[in-house]
Amino acid sequence: xxxxxxxxxxxxARLIARRGVRGLRVEExxxxxxxxxxxxxxxxxxxxxxxxxxxxxINDRAERYTAGQVAEGAEPLAPRAELEETLLLELQxxxxxxxNSTAWGELRASAVFDEALRDDLARATLVWVQEVAxxxxxxxxxxxxPALAAAAERLTAQLEGLSMRWLSxxxxxxxxxxxxxxxxxxxLAALRGK
Amino acid sequence: xxxxxxxxxxxxARLIARRGVRGLRVEExxxxxxxxxxxxxxxxxxxxxxxxxxxxxINDRAERYTAGQVAEGAEPLAPRAELEETLLLELQxxxxxxxNSTAWGELRASAVFDEALRDDLARATLVWVQEVAxxxxxxxxxxxxPALAAAAERLTAQLEGLSMRWLSxxxxxxxxxxxxxxxxxxxLAALRGK
Numbered sequence: 001x002x003x004x005x006x007x008x009x010x011x012x013a014r015l016i017a018r019r020g021v022r023g024l025r026v027e028e029x030x031x032x033x034x035x036x037x038x039x040x041x042x043x044x045x046x047x048x049x050x051x052x053x054x055x056x057x058i059n060d061r062a063e064r065y066t067a068g069q070v071a072e073g074a075e076p077l078a079p080r081a082e083l084e085e086t087l088l089l090e091l092q093x094x095x096x097x098x099x100n101s102t103a104w105g106e107l108r109a110s111a112v113f114d115e116a117l118r119d120d121l122a123r124a125t126l127v128w129v130q131e132v133a134x135x136x137x138x139x140x141x142x143x144x145x146p147a148l149a150a151a152a153e154r155l156t157a158q159l160e161g162l163s164m165r166w167l168s169x170x171x172x173x174x175x176x177x178x179x180x181x182x183x184x185x186x187x188l189a190a191l192r193g194k
Numbered sequence: 195x196x197x198x199x200x201x202x203x204x205x206x207a208r209l210i211a212r213r214g215v216r217g218l219r220v221e222e223x224x225x226x227x228x229x230x231x232x233x234x235x236x237x238x239x240x241x242x243x244x245x246x247x248x249x250x251x252i253n254d255r256a257e258r259y260t261a262g263q264v265a266e267g268a269e270p271l272a273p274r275a276e277l278e279e280t281l282l283l284e285l286q287x288x289x290x291x292x293x294n295s296t297a298w299g300e301l302r303a304s305a306v307f308d309e310a311l312r313d314d315l316a317r318a319t320l321v322w323v324q325e326v327a328x329x330x331x332x333x334x335x336x337x338x339x340p341a342l343a344a345a346a347e348r349l350t351a352q353l354e355g356l357s358m359r360w361l362s363x364x365x366x367x368x369x370x371x372x373x374x375x376x377x378x379x380x381x382l383a384a385l386r387g388k
Contacts, residue, residue, distance in 0.1 A: 019307060020216065020304075022216050022217070023216070102306060105303065105306065106303065108358055108359075108362055109299065109303035109358070109362075111363065111364075112214075112296060112299065112300070112358070112361045112362045113213060113214050115363065118362060118363040118364065121362060121364055122363070122364045125359070125364055150373060151376075151380075153365075154356075154373050154376060154377050156355075157355030157356045157358075157359060157373070158348060158352045158377075160355040161350075161351030161352055161354040161355030161356075161358075162348075162355075164302055164303070164354065164358075165302075165319070165351060165354075167306045168302055168303075168306045168312060168315060169305065169309065169316070170305075170312065170315055171347075179344060179347055179348050179351070182344055182345075182348060182384075183348050183352075185384060186345075186348075186380040186381055186383070186384040187380055189380070189384055189387070190376075190379060190380040190384075193383070
């Protein structure tokens with residue numbers, strides 16, 4: 001991606017995480033990114049184009065920090081540890097993860113009122129669910145695929161629910177992480193019984 | 195509660211569910227409720243007062259439709275059935291439940307950016323978690339209280355996560371209900387092992 005485009009999307013993610021998606025104005029985004037509004041319209045066509053590309057951008061960024069955890073040359077994680085790591089990485093109180101999670105939750109919440117992002121959100125969620133289902137399958141290879149898919153849908157929705165409580169100040173991050181670990185335990189125990 | 199106040203809060207819940215909390219203007223609320231802005235300021239002081247009272251109003255309404263399910267004189271539900279019913283009632287595609295869930299999710303989402311509602315949300319969530327923990331304890335009386343509380347926190351956050359996906363068009367309601375039943379199964383199985 002061209003550096004200018006990345007610069008605009010980074011600014012959009014920052015603004016959405018700071019004030020929400022519904023207050024996002026192209027003029028303000030231009031000021032935050034240090035570019036002209038014309039350049040933004042040239043690259044993204046309209047406001048919906050900006051939001052769709054920002055959703056993709058924060059998704060890619062989440063994948064990068066998820067995949068980047070295992071240092072080069074280190075032993076690969078055991079399947080169970082990799083599953084937990086993948087889910088727990090989103091529950092960390094660092095500026096970039098807080099920003100990413102806030103922007104994701106806000107784009108999800110805005111889709112309740114605005115249909116423009118719904119297809120992109122559904123696609124991104126499906127990819128995420130399939131990734132978690134594959135990790136669950138590595139831990140419980142004999143579990144039937146529909147049971148793995150259902151467990152993955154629940155674990156990802158659980159993560160979104162806990163993340164929202166954390167970001168809205170109702171849940172400490174360490175407690176959110178404990179609850180998420182407990183959810184993984186419960187789902188894996190249920191899959192062993194299938 | 196005075197009928198006029200109820201009328202204003204009903205209008206506020208409707209407007210928040212229709213367009214979100216962040217676009218809510220007192221003038222618009224007055225028009226929707228058919229009252230003067232002066233009356234709204236008299237009863238609720240300011241915008242934060244309106245939002246806090248609306249949160250309480252939609253919570254009370256959720257309790258009413260939850261409690262109202264068992265017809266007068268009918269056999270009381272077995273503890274397991276009561277637990278499932280309580281959680282599944284929030285996942286129903288009826289106008290009032292959709293409106294209530296949309297308004298709740300929107301107030302939660304707005305609290306990420308605005309601290310004014312955080313304490314009220316935390317208190318309402320705690321009451322809800324304690325209610326679900328008590329129902330879990332009736333099903334699994336030998337489970338230790340901290341395990342019941344953690345399972346209740348997860349099940350309520352799970353419900354919020356699934357509800358958000360349903361309301362943002364990414365999950366069919368019947369599938370959301372199946373996933374919620376599966377979560378109850380998994381948590382109860384894990385509690386039996388404690």
